[in-house]
Amino acid sequence: MGQFRAADLLRRKPVGQVVAEGGEHLPDEGLHRSIGLFQLTMLGVGATIGTGIFVALTTAVPAAGPAVVVSFVIAGITAALTALCYAELASTIPVSGSSYSYAYATLGEFVAFLVGACLLLEYAVSASAIAVGWGQYLNEMFSDLIGWRMPDAIAKAPGAGGVFNLPAVVLVGACLILLLRGVKESVTVNAVLVVLKLLVLLFFVVIAFSGFQAHNLTPFAPMGVAGIGAAASSIFFSYIGIDAVSTAGDEVKDPRRTLPLGIILSLLIVTGVYILVALAAVGAQPWTAFAGQEAGLAVILRNLTGQAWTSLILCVGAIISIFSITLVVMYGQTRILYAMSRDGLLPKVFQRVNPKTQSPDLNTWIVAAFIALLAAFVPLDTLVNLTSMGTLIAFAIVSLGVILLRRTQPDLPRGYRVPLYPVVPVLSVGFCGYLIYGLPLDTWILFAAWGAAACAIYFGYSVRKSKLATA
Numbered sequence: 001m002g003q004f005r006a007a008d009l010l011r012r013k014p015v016g017q018v019v020a021e022g023g024e025h026l027p028d029e030g031l032h033r034s035i036g037l038f039q040l041t042m043l044g045v046g047a048t049i050g051t052g053i054f055v056a057l058t059t060a061v062p063a064a065g066p067a068v069v070v071s072f073v074i075a076g077i078t079a080a081l082t083a084l085c086y087a088e089l090a091s092t093i094p095v096s097g098s099s100y101s102y103a104y105a106t107l108g109e110f111v112a113f114l115v116g117a118c119l120l121l122e123y124a125v126s127a128s129a130i131a132v133g134w135g136q137y138l139n140e141m142f143s144d145l146i147g148w149r150m151p152d153a154i155a156k157a158p159g160a161g162g163v164f165n166l167p168a169v170v171l172v173g174a175c176l177i178l179l180l181r182g183v184k185e186s187v188t189v190n191a192v193l194v195v196l197k198l199l200v201l202l203f204f205v206v207i208a209f210s211g212f213q214a215h216n217l218t219p220f221a222p223m224g225v226a227g228i229g230a231a232a233s234s235i236f237f238s239y240i241g242i243d244a245v246s247t248a249g250d251e252v253k254d255p256r257r258t259l260p261l262g263i264i265l266s267l268l269i270v271t272g273v274y275i276l277v278a279l280a281a282v283g284a285q286p287w288t289a290f291a292g293q294e295a296g297l298a299v300i301l302r303n304l305t306g307q308a309w310t311s312l313i314l315c316v317g318a319i320i321s322i323f324s325i326t327l328v329v330m331y332g333q334t335r336i337l338y339a340m341s342r343d344g345l346l347p348k349v350f351q352r353v354n355p356k357t358q359s360p361d362l363n364t365w366i367v368a369a370f371i372a373l374l375a376a377f378v379p380l381d382t383l384v385n386l387t388s389m390g391t392l393i394a395f396a397i398v399s400l401g402v403i404l405l406r407r408t409q410p411d412l413p414r415g416y417r418v419p420l421y422p423v424v425p426v427l428s429v430g431f432c433g434y435l436i437y438g439l440p441l442d443t444w445i446l447f448a449a450w451g452a453a454a455c456a457i458y459f460g461y462s463v464r465k466s467k468l469a470t471a
């Protein structure tokens, strides 16, 4: 243990040790390298397309107008740049644990801990946001099926005109039960769901394009460049998840080649689909019609066709596929906390595993309770923006990590190197900064409070209990 020294903040975990520990995060994970490029791409697309594209237009189009299509391109470029940086680190340090492990190996323990705190936004808080979006489509489905919808009081958070968001909590509870039973989404189930998601979005694109009216695209950018930037910041949420590809490091065949390819392929598919959806949507109704539209894509279809079944198909597809992403993201969160606890930075409760189901029970309960509380009482926009904030900071740190590792350990074998070094990591940091700048003030304030709480835990607990301190 010993005394606290400032140098402790910079202590790094040797890359070799990080890699060697890979695969022992949870007892049920072996080192079976069985995932190939196709499955990996499915994993990336599956972890990325969630609530985002189904709800983002409601706030993004009023901010940017039809130029929201440009915002999607900007957010997509940011995701691509950061994903390339991720790919280099993933191919150098091919382990689970994601940016937390990378930061531990490159920027030292303190930054790694802060990245862990950002990941809590990227996973837990995003799971809350996803659950809230799910509830919107559930309610829309009720409306299509039986002409009834839940009253706002039990379907919305206080800041959004309700009291308590029941559907979101029900979803989190269902995922909790599955996770406690040790259910993990299988690779096959994921692949089926990805196809379902893509089909549903394609269905939207085809019908919405049939009602395309060119005059809806004018004025193209009524809110100017600032509006396009602000919309890009809030849209970024929908691109989060591609880094999930790099968290599968342990189980991928030929990871140094497959990881970067999987990231890039997933991104191309996701960006293409998003831009098509956005273009079809802004062509189908005037940009002023988007504000406040809940379960927006379903409503657009019903308004356009006058047929409830079109909306119903979209709702059912969204409900099934968003259910699964909640499970995946909650699972990811428990695994990150597990890794931080194993390193001694968080209390041991996070690694206690139920011998029967092999799942970290208490960890899962804590995660689910946290996610359910946020989902019940915090409005969707706040959750979405806070998620983007945390993720963008973590991504910027990963990009810096690429530069740092090239300098400190130039000879480490790298299966993949970002092209045009150092342009790509520098641009990546720049784009992240631009999107962070576009987030609203209240998000900044919440994030500052979050950071302060993380520092309190680090200095009050982790700095003394760290494995690197006690080793």
Ligand SMILES: NC(=[NH2+])NCCC[C@H](N)C(=O)O
Pocket: 047, 048, 049, 050, 051, 052, 053, 122, 123, 126, 127, 130, 237, 238, 239, 240, 241, 242, 244, 329
């Ligand atoms: N860590 C994650 N994979 N979070 C999920 C992010 C949300 C996802 N991009 C969506 O549109 O709903």
